[in-house]
Amino acid sequence: MRRNQRRTRLARQRGAVAILVAISTLMLLGFVALGTDIGYVVYSQRRLQAATDAAALAGAVDLWTQSWSTAKTDAQSYAAGQSGATGNGLPGSVTVTTTTITGQQLSSSSSPLPYAKAASGYNGIQVQQQASVPLFFAQVFGVKTVPISATSKAAAGGGSQPAPYNVMIILDTTASMNTTDSNCKINGVTQTRLACAEAGAQSLLQGLTNAGDNVGLMVFPPLSSTYNFSCSKKSPGIAGSYSASGLSYQISPLSTGFLSTSGTSGSSSTTLNTSSSTVQALGGGSCSGMSAPGGLGTFYGDALYAAQAALLTLSNTQSPPGQNAIILLSDGDASSSSKQLGSGSLLAPGSSGSKVTASSIVGSECADAVTVANSIKSSVQSPNTTATLIYTIAYIGGESGANTTQPCSDASSNAKGLDATTPWSPCGTMQSISSGSGYFYSDTCSNAGGTSSLGTIFTQITYSLTKPRLIPLGAT
Known part of the structure; x- marks a missing residue:
């Protein structure tokens, strides 16, 4: 009698362990999945920021000697999601939803080149981009995409040639x-x-x-x-x-x-x-x-x-x-x-x-x-x-x-x-x-x-x- 009770108790313990292992495995897989999605979002964010920085600098090169339309076009060509030699692509199915490029009239403390003398009328430029990142495992919970954004601001420079x-x-x-x-x-x-x-x-x-x-x-x-x-x-x-x-x-x-x-x-x-x-x-x-x-x-x-x-x-x-x-x-x-x-x-x-x-x-x-x-x-x-x-x-x-x-x-x-x-x-x-x-x-x-x-x-x-x-x- 006593031996049968012991066997029953051991069987129950084994069942509980199995359940705990199964739950732990699911949780571990969930964390791995969540980590994968988060890592992909962080990587996409960095790529978007790098492209936004490149776009701001590309436009700032033109501010001093070119028209605003030229500066804006050149900034756009380096922005994320653009095709061609200068475009900065984004990973996977990440898509750019908006790109906003605005001219800035900065004070002398931010840019030594006065905007009044700039051919574009601006001595600074700001680029803002938003993108949508698709998720892989989080879709199980109904979350299909995550929005990301990046903003960059650059002050004008006149030099476009390398030294000397x-x-x-x-x-x-x-x-x-x-x-x-x-x-x-x-x-x-x-x-x-x-x-x-x-x-x-x-x-x-x-x-x-x-x-x-x-x-x-x-x-x-x-x-x-x-x-x-x-x-x-x-x-x-x-x-x-x-x-x-x-x-x-x-x-x-x-x-x-x-x-x-x-x-x-x-x-x-x-x-x-x-x-x-x-x-x-x-x-x-x-x-x-x-x-x-x-x-x-x-x-x-x-x-x-x-x-x-x-x-x-x-x-x-x-x-x-x-x-x-x-x-x-x-x-x-x-x-x-x-x-x-x-x-x-x-x-x-x-x-x-x-x-x-x-x-x-x-x-x-x-x-x-x-x-x-x-x-x-x-x-x-x-x-x-x-x-x-x-x-x-x-x-x-x-x-x-x-x-x-x-x-x-x-x-x-x-x-x-x-x-x-x-x-x-x-x-x-x-x-x-x-x-x-x-x-x-x-x-x-x-x-x-x-x-x-x-x-x-x-x-x-x-x-x-x-x-x-x-x-x-x-x-x-």
């Missing part, structure tokens, strides 16, 4: 640059226009730590002979005219080494190298830097040609060629006399080795510079390179050149001059020389799409040579 950058700075050193600029103070002291320009150019060099490899410096009026600035070396003096033989616009050749190198793995710092010819010329060495000797009036067409020639000489030795850029600072007010210009003519390098001739006579100085600039902007070295970018800074400093109706040159002295047929103003000329709205800056000219101090202008130019970047979603 070859940057030639051209500064106006005519006599007017010796006047003071009440809007430019350093350590509480009002600066001359030249000192202000030099300080701005120094900030450009400091910002080129990761954006530019080679920087050179040219000035106008030209020097009587070739010269490489040094605090201990005397300048050869100003040329007799803009068409004199043997003249040179170069103060410092295109080179690296304008920044110091820190002691850790050769990484660059933002400290200027005071042994650099360019840094010394800009007042960063043991002397006060270059001066504004005057002697000749303003004529910048030849300086543009000289800068382009130097850039091409360097970039033709690079593999692949670097992105060439010219930064021209002037008040844009051409003022040379017939004697100062001389009787020379200008040959500008054109595409496919052709030449463009522009007359350097009184009354045609502004049209001359625009002709040269247009030739430079259309000249492409090879299918793998882009044309030289031209940044212009119309530095009026409170002078009369701020008046958009003022003639750029004294065309009245030569009725046949090209500037008489097209009424160029200083602001209009500098705008036309530039590569576009995102490349024209000024402290005064209203057509620059917003005015700023020289320091801010050079900072914006530096940033326009860099890539766009992702920013926090809360950035405004």
Whole structure:
């Protein structure tokens, strides 16, 4: 009797264990199934976020120099669920339900590039995407899909080419640059226009730590002979005219080494190298830097040609060629006399080795510079390179050149001059020389799409040579 009871009890225990094992197995399978579904949702979410980031960056590349429709189209092409080489596919049967792309007008704290100067009208872009993820095992419980979403925001950048950058700075050193600029103070002291320009150019060099490899410096009026600035070396003096033989616009050749190198793995710092010819010329060495000797009036067409020639000489030795850029600072007010210009003519390098001739006579100085600039902007070295970018800074400093109706040159002295047929103003000329709205800056000219101090202008130019970047979603 007692033995039968024991057998019955053991049988019941075995049955209970079997039931527990079955229940545990089902629960374990349920957890595995749930884990599989959750893992698939997480993986899909990451893929969606990566595609959304790519779309925002693709659109941000265009904001500075392209229309909003172009930026939006390019962003869309990199979004999730798009076919083609740039499209970012999603796993399995995950489908995109909505894609929303909006332009952003960000403050300077979020994007150093002002939206007022951007060709698209925006300096930021936001991409939002939603998708539906199908589930496998959760369908047993009536849950067939799970919605996921991703949002990404990017600030504009102007650089679309890889380093190196070859940057030639051209500064106006005519006599007017010796006047003071009440809007430019350093350590509480009002600066001359030249000192202000030099300080701005120094900030450009400091910002080129990761954006530019080679920087050179040219000035106008030209020097009587070739010269490489040094605090201990005397300048050869100003040329007799803009068409004199043997003249040179170069103060410092295109080179690296304008920044110091820190002691850790050769990484660059933002400290200027005071042994650099360019840094010394800009007042960063043991002397006060270059001066504004005057002697000749303003004529910048030849300086543009000289800068382009130097850039091409360097970039033709690079593999692949670097992105060439010219930064021209002037008040844009051409003022040379017939004697100062001389009787020379200008040959500008054109595409496919052709030449463009522009007359350097009184009354045609502004049209001359625009002709040269247009030739430079259309000249492409090879299918793998882009044309030289031209940044212009119309530095009026409170002078009369701020008046958009003022003639750029004294065309009245030569009725046949090209500037008489097209009424160029200083602001209009500098705008036309530039590569576009995102490349024209000024402290005064209203057509620059917003005015700023020289320091801010050079900072914006530096940033326009860099890539766009992702920013926090809360950035405004």
